[in-house]
Amino acid sequence: MEAVANPILTVSQLGKTYAGGFQALKDINLQIEKGEILALLGPNGAGKTTLISTICGIVRPSTGSVTVAGYDIIKDFRKTRSIIGLVPQELTTDSFESVWSTVSFSRGLFGKAPNPEHIEKVLKALSLWDKKDNMIRTLSGGMKRRVLIAKALSHEPTVLFLDEPTAGVDVSLRKDMWSIVSDLKAEGVTIILTTHYIEEAEEIADRVGVINNGELILIEDKNSLMRKLGKKQLILDLSQPLETLPAGLEGYELELSEDGEKLTYTFDNQGEHTGITSLLDDLKGSGIRFRDLNTTQSSLEEIFVSLVQES
Amino acid sequence: MNIHGILAIYKFEMARTRRTLLQSIVAPVITTSLYFIVFGAAIGSRIQQVDGVSYGAFIVPGLIMLNLLTHSISNASFAIYFPKFVGTVYEMLSAPISTLEVVLGYVGAAATKSIILGMIILVTASFFTDLRIAHPIIMLLFVLLTAVSFSLLGFILGIWADNFEKLSVVPMLVVTPLVFLGGSFYSTDMLPPLWQSVSLFNPVLYLVSGLRWSFYEISEVNVAVSLVCIVGFMFACLGVVIYMFKTGYKLRS
Numbered sequence: 386m387e388a389v390a391n392p393i394l395t396v397s398q399l400g401k402t403y404a405g406g407f408q409a410l411k412d413i414n415l416q417i418e419k420g421e422i423l424a425l426l427g428p429n430g431a432g433k434t435t436l437i438s439t440i441c442g443i444v445r446p447s448t449g450s451v452t453v454a455g456y457d458i459i460k461d462f463r464k465t466r467s468i469i470g471l472v473p474q475e476l477t478t479d480s481f482e483s484v485w486s487t488v489s490f491s492r493g494l495f496g497k498a499p500n501p502e503h504i505e506k507v508l509k510a511l512s513l514w515d516k517k518d519n520m521i522r523t524l525s526g527g528m529k530r531r532v533l534i535a536k537a538l539s540h541e542p543t544v545l546f547l548d549e550p551t552a553g554v555d556v557s558l559r560k561d562m563w564s565i566v567s568d569l570k571a572e573g574v575t576i577i578l579t580t581h582y583i584e585e586a587e588e589i590a591d592r593v594g595v596i597n598n599g600e601l602i603l604i605e606d607k608n609s610l611m612r613k614l615g616k617k618q619l620i621l622d623l624s625q626p627l628e629t630l631p632a633g634l635e636g637y638e639l640e641l642s643e644d645g646e647k648l649t650y651t652f653d654n655q656g657e658h659t660g661i662t663s664l665l666d667d668l669k670g671s672g673i674r675f676r677d678l679n680t681t682q683s684s685l686e687e688i689f690v691s692l693v694q695e696s
Numbered sequence: 697m698n699i700h701g702i703l704a705i706y707k708f709e710m711a712r713t714r715r716t717l718l719q720s721i722v723a724p725v726i727t728t729s730l731y732f733i734v735f736g737a738a739i740g741s742r743i744q745q746v747d748g749v750s751y752g753a754f755i756v757p758g759l760i761m762l763n764l765l766t767h768s769i770s771n772a773s774f775a776i777y778f779p780k781f782v783g784t785v786y787e788m789l790s791a792p793i794s795t796l797e798v799v800l801g802y803v804g805a806a807a808t809k810s811i812i813l814g815m816i817i818l819v820t821a822s823f824f825t826d827l828r829i830a831h832p833i834i835m836l837l838f839v840l841l842t843a844v845s846f847s848l849l850g851f852i853l854g855i856w857a858d859n860f861e862k863l864s865v866v867p868m869l870v871v872t873p874l875v876f877l878g879g880s881f882y883s884t885d886m887l888p889p890l891w892q893s894v895s896l897f898n899p900v901l902y903l904v905s906g907l908r909w910s911f912y913e914i915s916e917v918n919v920a921v922s923l924v925c926i927v928g929f930m931f932a933c934l935g936v937v938i939y940m941f942k943t944g945y946k947l948r949s
Contacts, residue, residue, distance in 0.1 A: 403949060441790040444949050463698070463792040471790050477783030481715065486708075493704025494791045536787070 389418040393544055393575045394440070399449035401435055401599075409435040411599040413449070417544075417577060422570055424586035424607075425579045426689050427596035433579040434474060436596065437546045441471045453544060467496055470542030474549045474579075476529045480522035484513055487521060488535045495540035507538050511565065527558040534565065545569060547578040551585060563589050583689055595689060611682075619650040619661060621668075622677040631671040637664055648675075701793040705801025706808075709775055713809050720809065721816060724763055728817045731759055732824040735881060746883050747914040752825035757908040758880025759821065760814045764842050765875055765900070767813055769867050772806035772850030777863055780854070780947075789948060795941035799851065799934070806847035807840070814839050828911065834919070835910035841926045842903055848933035855940050855947060874900040884916050899925065 394417040401410040409432050417423055427433045438444040440451050442462060451458045453465040479487050488504050508514045511531045516524060521532060530550065537545060547566070551559040559582075566576055566589050580586055586593050586607065594604040603610070626645035637660065640649045652659045668675070713720045735755055743751040779785040788798060821827060829835050857863040878900030884892045895901050896917070906922030909915035915922070941947065 442948075443786055443789045445944055463794075466790060466792040469790070471786070473783070473786050475783050477786065479782075479784055481712075486711070490704050490708050491787060493700045493707075494787060494793065496698040496700050496792050498700055 389416045391419045392416040393419040393454055395452045397450050399439065399451060400447050401439055401444060402447045409599050413601050415601060415604060417575060420573055420575055421591040422576045422589055423592050423594060424590035425594045425596055426586055431596045432599040433596050434548055437548050437579065441469055441546060442466055468543045470537035470545045472533045472537045472547045472550055474552060476526060478521045478529055478532060482521055483518050484521060484532055485517040488539050491536040492539035497540045504539060507535050511535050527554050530554060544575045547576060549579055551582060616651055618681050620679055621648040621675040623648060624674040624676050633667055633671050698793045698797050701791060702797050702801045706805045709802065709805030724813055725816055725820050728759055728820050749912050750825060753827060755881050756821045756827060757911050758904050760817050761904045761907055762875045762880055763817055764810050764814050764839065765846050765871055766867055768806055768810040768843050768846035769850035769853065769871060771809050772803055772847040773854035773863055775802045775806060776851055776854035777857055795938055799937055803844060803847040803851055806850060807843035810843040811839055830913050831910040835907065838907045838910055841930060845926055845930040845933055848930065848937060852933060852936050855945065874898055879904050879916055
């Protein structure tokens with residue numbers, strides 16, 4: 386487990402086997418830094434929601450332990466749950482309640498005295514203030530998602546779980562959500578989100594964890610992950626098409642396109658030598674000329690896909 | 697103790713009743729009035745008295761008990777089943793609230809609604825027949841214990857049920873027949889000896905009998921036995937609810 390300086394949440398050897406024998410989580414070890422945004426990526430059924438549900442108390446762990454702010458989630462459930470907020474994946478709302486009453490209900494349920502000023506602040510921050518008296522069933526899907534976030538924030542949690550917060554919402558609303566998450570981080574809230582949208586993790590996360598088949602196969606700082614695992618490619622548009630690669634270029638990781646007009650060189654940009662200079666020299670020596678060149682770097686999505694395939 | 701949590705659940709449930717006043721209050725009042733018209737006026741006119749009490753007055757405790765039992769069960773079972781059905785139960789399961797606090801909130805609200813309903817039926821009945829309550833404190837105690845116990849039973853059903861059919865099967869196929877066969881509208885003295893003995897195995901008989909004693913000091917069984925039965929039933933239901941939460945039965949996987 387990669388230790389962090391100031392952990393707010395520690396998951397140790399956590400396992401979950403459901404009654405039917407399905408092993409949803411296998412020996413998960415994880416520490417989350419106070420105030421960070423961690424994105425958990427993984428394909429459907431990987432165990433992301435089970436992990437979140439276990440930490441929040443909805444699912445019982447089979448093995449291992451979880452502490453939040455130093456408190457055990459089972460022995461000290463009142464303390465841990467009062468500092469955690471959860472936004473579930475499904476749009477589960479009380480359709481016949483008003484926005485104001487459902488958010489106020491959540492605050493009370495989590496043991497906090499009524500505080501209309503705080504509820505007002507949350508609703509205004511989520512652009513829900515003008516809908517406060519509306520019945521939830523009259524709201525759009527995006528607005529319902531905001532209501533779920535407002536409910537989760539009603540009791541002023543310091544750790545917030547967002548399970549697929551932008552699933553099924555349009556691009557504009559997704560960007561609004563990212564902005565909300567950034568604001569919460571600025572207020573010192575630790576955020577753990579699961580997502581299918583790699584660009585979401587790329588945009589807002591500090592660290593990225595990848596879960597597959599119930600195992601946490603990787604957790605790393607987003608930028609260093611992209612540097613470490615991100616491959617770079619140099620693409621050359623040749624002046625004259627080639628039928629085959631000249632013998633002198635066999636030592637390079639080169640790929641010739643089917644029409645022979647593009648030559649792609651894949652290299653490690655973290656390596657001591659990228660090999661670009663010597664490649665260009667060798668191309669010149671072989672009499673190969675090119676009209677244009679450009680470079681590309683693999684996205685987090687490509688990194689994610691390759692990690693999942695490898696695991 | 698999470699007092700705010702208990703109050704949040706309680707107020708939420710009471711607010712739900714206010715939104716459905718027609719279904720919650722008006723419908724039972726109309727049904728009760730119909731019972732009095734049919735049993736009290738039409739049939740009651742041919743039955744002069746039962747154990748020294750006019751037939752119309754005799755059936756009042758049975759009617760109150762019928763409504764207390766069925767509404768306590770339906771209020772509490774729906775209260776916990778619906779969040780399970782729509783998925784909002786996640787919030788209760790992830791909240792810093794104990795089993796006892798959840799039960800206090802849901803069962804407290806369900807029992808309150810049933811007691812209010814029982815009192816409304818009592819008032820409605822007073823328009824149709826002359827009522828006297830010999831032991832009002834005992835009457836309130838029976839009403840309270842019955843409402844709480846059967847709200848607990850409803851809560852258990854709501855957790856157990858995984859579809860709407862299961863939710864209604866026990867109230868319809870078990871509770872209602874037991875109430876009708878439990879001496880709500882007749883004295884067991886009117887039955888042949890064999891059926892009088894069989895009736896003693898019907899738990900609802902003890903409730904109706906106890907409540908009727910608090911009104912008219914007439915009972916089929918000793919009032920102390922009735923009280924012991926209802927208290928025992930209440931603790932048995934509470935034990936089952938605690939077991940369900942401890943094991944996560946149909947709530948936590």
